[in-house]
Amino acid sequence: MRNILIIGAGKSSSYLIKYLLEKSQTENLKITIGDLNVDNAKKLTGNHPNTDVIHLDVFNAESRVAAIKQADIVISMLPARFHIEVAKDCITYKKNMVTASYVSPEMQALDEDAKANNLIFMNEIGVDPGIDHMSAMHVIDRIRDKGGKMILFESFTGGLVAPESDNNLWNYKFTWNPRNVVVAGQGGAAKFLQENQFKYIPYNRLFRRTEFLDVEGFGRFEGYANRDSLKYQEVYGLDNVKTLYRGTIRRVGFSRAWNAFVQLGMTDDSYTIDDSKNMSYRDFVNAFLPYSPTDSVELKFRHALKIDQDDMVWEKFVELDIFNDDKMVELDKATPAQILQKILMDSWTLDQEDKDMIVMYHKFGYELDGKKHQIDATMVTLGKDQTYTAMSKTVGLPVAIATLAILNGKIKTPGVQIPITKEVYTPILKELESHDVIFKEYEVPYLGYNPLSI
């Protein structure tokens, strides 16, 4: 029996565990799951004979080391900042390791040690990062292999609510950490490349500079720029592209409405409001509007944001009940972002029967034989229920498939890495297809941003 240790069995572990259990007989696997919450982990294993659920506190070195020593490979599904202790033990006890998280500088620093011990530390092998890397490099490598030269790459990902559960005016529910949604885009200008020009978008304009994305069978979406569009330029070998843009997907109209919160300062996470506990939702909104003894909060809000009476965006705010004077914030000394998050969670929390959806959209522009071409690739994955979500599927399956591929010696190259090589992405993307995680490709006219130069 090969022993796979999974540390942390949170929301995104359901498909990971399901996949490995299904393979456990034919592949001779024992799955050990270590978590602080043993009961929750046991629900996911369903008393499968090839599993063992143990209580594990990652900060307790003794029990952590004991579990790692017995494993043949270690998967850390912990929050990213907790991986490093596990990773150091994996060096010490010579175990391969898999995570879905961004490579931290501390993790990167272990590269030499990993290589010296012939160990594979695979990271960023969830959905974003993860499937985005693999699906992008799959097309980029193919274009290069036939002699094409990449000139444009755009990549968008979004975690959304599935169409059948999409029943609010924002066409949005929280399918992941709500806090990340509320503070998205903060912390500096978004920087990207358009036709060889660096472009910068400050936070207060981010949600007004969107672009449309049409996905066959799912209609129109919009994308707003990530802060870090240039992050993988070198890694993907795209140093000479003219356009490089990475973004986040929402349904059309979300960003325009969200911008109201940005403009008024309601997403600010940098200061706390002293008496927030005793504020109503209406008081909270009013704190960002000028005082008036007579004008309503509604009219001041409309006036400040120049929202016409017949503008449908207005209904979005009414739907959130932000003008309610009876609903209390209740949070003590909270930041505006924390208060807004609470208000949104009233409306945007998934119901028990709701399904989620992951949408990915890549654009690849390239030159071949003196002509410009473009391939668009789209992927939509739908969740089944609140346990087997699209998020959990697209995060967990690549982790699971990679783990088995490492165990079986199909992925061989040692070192701290992300899934951008053919060796890694080819078998994983192929197997994902059999799980309905499928990219559709479209040959489209190259548009870029400069149609005159075609």
Next chain:
Amino acid sequence: MRNILIIGAGKSSSYLIKYLLEKSQTENLKITIGDLNVDNAKKLTGNHPNTDVIHLDVFNAESRVAAIKQADIVISMLPARFHIEVAKDCITYKKNMVTASYVSPEMQALDEDAKANNLIFMNEIGVDPGIDHMSAMHVIDRIRDKGGKMILFESFTGGLVAPESDNNLWNYKFTWNPRNVVVAGQGGAAKFLQENQFKYIPYNRLFRRTEFLDVEGFGRFEGYANRDSLKYQEVYGLDNVKTLYRGTIRRVGFSRAWNAFVQLGMTDDSYTIDDSKNMSYRDFVNAFLPYSPTDSVELKFRHALKIDQDDMVWEKFVELDIFNDDKMVELDKATPAQILQKILMDSWTLDQEDKDMIVMYHKFGYELDGKKHQIDATMVTLGKDQTYTAMSKTVGLPVAIATLAILNGKIKTPGVQIPITKEVYTPILKELESHDVIFKEYEVPYLGYNPLSI
């Protein structure tokens, strides 16, 4: 002879030195000026027999201590962050000290030592902070002395160009550190009190939430909120006021136009632009606008900011020449704020014959005998030339007058302090009047923000 040591003889020292030299015979004063730039300091003393200009590097402990030891009182006109070494020596050698800077935590920490040694460390005794404290407390104390209860305090200050030199469309020139003007308002939401409600304005709305101020003989101004409106609430004894607001004065229309730079991200000081050296002004503006192969930067700018063709604000941008494709940024790896500052300095640098202007506006609302009252107090000081500026006058004269008052035992209370007591402000405001720094007071109807409650 009493020896006054002035450390640092920069732009704001001209009136300070002039005043002390004029008093040097009758008051038996020797003025020692220590600066890195001896020649510049000598220009300000004009070879007056009661002066001595010495080369002084504040970081050279030996020469610093030698100069301080010989002084009866020390004035530090250095940038605020350099005061502390001087202050520590003043404790050691038991010298009184005067600065025009905000009290830093390090300075405040010397309070006990200062008191134990019966030393006066007078700070914040320039114009803002300085004259604002004194002129505000003068009226507040008077209202209280006759039994009134403060309910509103608003205070605005601005350094502007004098009307006779006001010849650009922004009605603005740099009369102080240009950098502070470019990054003004950044770093967090402005917080203030309006009718007992805390109000918050994020940076991106700061320049759209102005209020008008009419000053007799000088027309209309506008004020935008400072970040720190509540800073002196306790110090001024205003814990129970309903409205507390501090702001910065500009000519009407400045803020609306400035907001364009804020909206586009051109005032951002948090990142650098790699190839800024080779950018034209036009390239710089274009970096904050979407790419287009055909549309002009001008039209994209207008469209992004929704500036109609016949909106006069447009001429303000044209006047700054920001669309010029020949003028180069030249600064290497500069932040947007640094580049914008350079562009503005082309247009907003004072000419040799230009005069500056300081404008201050206070509003005091109070209840007395069951009625609400309001006093508005305004002060305008004009500069004479580029040496004897209004800024230098309103910063330097209070410093000089306070220094002499301390030397003559008229200000007696020891400790690290700011000028908010009658002992301090009464003689200083009185003497400032003889130098034409005069507050005009107006009894006006109390408006507050709630006329219905009058």
